[in-house]
Amino acid sequence: MSRVLKLKTPKVFRPLLEPARYKGAFGGRGSGKSYFFAECAVEYCLLNPSSRIVCIREVQKSLKESVKRLIEDKIKYYDLTSCFEIQSDCIKTPGGGIILFQGMQDHSADSIKSLEGFRVAYVEEAQTLTERSLEMLRPTMRSGSEIWFSWNPRNATDPVDLFLRGETPHPRSIVVKANYCDNPFLPEELEEERAHDEKTNPVRYPHIWRGEYEPQAIGAIWSREVLHRNRRDEIPPLKRVLIGVDPPITSNPHSDEAGIIVGGLGEDDRGYIIGDYSKQGTPKEWASAAVAAYDLHEADGIVIEVNQGGDMVKHTIHSIRPNIRVIEVRASKGKHVRAEPISALYELNKISHIGTYPKLEGQMVLTTSAGYEGDGSPDRLDALVWLLTELFPRIIRKSVPRNATPARANSNYKPLRHHR
Ligand SMILES: Nc1ncnc2c1ncn2[C@@H]1O[C@H](COP(=O)(O)OP(=O)(O)OP(=O)(O)O)[C@@H](O)[C@H]1O
Numbered sequence: 001m002s003r004v005l006k007l008k009t010p011k012v013f014r015p016l017l018e019p020a021r022y023k024g025a026f027g028g029r030g031s032g033k034s035y036f037f038a039e040c041a042v043e044y045c046l047l048n049p050s051s052r053i054v055c056i057r058e059v060q061k062s063l064k065e066s067v068k069r070l071i072e073d074k075i076k077y078y079d080l081t082s083c084f085e086i087q088s089d090c091i092k093t094p095g096g097g098i099i100l101f102q103g104m105q106d107h108s109a110d111s112i113k114s115l116e117g118f119r120v121a122y123v124e125e126a127q128t129l130t131e132r133s134l135e136m137l138r139p140t141m142r143s144g145s146e147i148w149f150s151w152n153p154r155n156a157t158d159p160v161d162l163f164l165r166g167e168t169p170h171p172r173s174i175v176v177k178a179n180y181c182d183n184p185f186l187p188e189e190l191e192e193e194r195a196h197d198e199k200t201n202p203v204r205y206p207h208i209w210r211g212e213y214e215p216q217a218i219g220a221i222w223s224r225e226v227l228h229r230n231r232r233d234e235i236p237p238l239k240r241v242l243i244g245v246d247p248p249i250t251s252n253p254h255s256d257e258a259g260i261i262v263g264g265l266g267e268d269d270r271g272y273i274i275g276d277y278s279k280q281g282t283p284k285e286w287a288s289a290a291v292a293a294y295d296l297h298e299a300d301g302i303v304i305e306v307n308q309g310g311d312m313v314k315h316t317i318h319s320i321r322p323n324i325r326v327i328e329v330r331a332s333k334g335k336h337v338r339a340e341p342i343s344a345l346y347e348l349n350k351i352s353h354i355g356t357y358p359k360l361e362g363q364m365v366l367t368t369s370a371g372y373e374g375d376g377s378p379d380r381l382d383a384l385v386w387l388l389t390e391l392f393p394r395i396i397r398k399s400v401p402r403n404a405t406p407a408r409a410n411s412n413y414k415p416l417r418h419h420r
């Protein structure tokens, strides 16, 4: 006996119901992208018995991160448990097919061949897909198969964006943009979150909720691309760890945050940013946080800038923990001039962030050679600059000529590229 499965597809996704080699849905949070493709996967298995589907992420440390749960929910919701068999690491589908869940990082050029003959690859959070992964995946999926992508765009230069939204998108692709306003099922809690972000986080709101690229100032001396390219998951062996502190000048409920950033010099002589403990609070509060970070990371010292009430800062830290090693950085030049040699280290791929630091990185990509274009002051970035200045004294001295770069805002000028 056949049954009719009624799926309610939001209007925005309807173009994707047509056959195409590549299908993409990009946009902000809560637009229904994952739900749509999860339903497509279930539907595909029913219409094409014995087909094999792989759900892919760039990194998948555990199945919890995958869309397995979502697909299971769909199977249960549509009362299809008699057609599918949910197993701990995969889902058996009608006619002897299967849905697998894999991370591209776990694949090699050889192992990817195990996916030949799969009918669909669904790539979730495809903004993190590397060029290598995309290159490996595409020729693996053979005739008649489809590759689906859902993602929230970060940069126009991310491989999935270049491939599906670049100057020459693949001719056999259908791509739609979907946002929360296109999701007729948007739950109330998500709408509340969105409204809150709209009020409180205007800088990142367009990225998070409207699927715009991440904010970045024109002429910024750091690019998101470089940050993402060098990002790592694990802290390597470090030979020196420092806490950079950029304290607020005043201490009242509206004063700036204290930037508290942890970084280390690896045995490979690269720099690693491993923690951000920045906080607003009284001197006692931020100094305690800095000392706690020092203990937690078994740091060798706390780096502060002496120009801005250095003695007071040192005293505050010593009042929490006498004798802790405080290293003073003397900042004689303008703030952004000190930031430029550090941005050059990033350009040279010498610095990796372990994990993601959205607020710190937000400040970095809003800094141009003319100064900071965000609101308030970039305390986290300043703390980072202090500690990397201390970790890379030689490189910095070498790379900045006395008459450093002219300040030119709003251009694509990347000053330190010339000083390598
Ligand atoms: N077809 C649907 N039926 C019922 N609810 C839905 C459907 N599509 C979306 N929703 C609701 O909308 C919410 C957001 O959808 P979904 O998680 O698919 O969005 P997304 O675009 O993948 O967002 P994110 O970027 O946060 O992963 C879901 O948690 C669910 O509550």
Ligand SMILES: [Mg+2]
Pocket (backbone or CB within 6 Å): 033, 034, 035
């Ligand atoms: Mg999703």
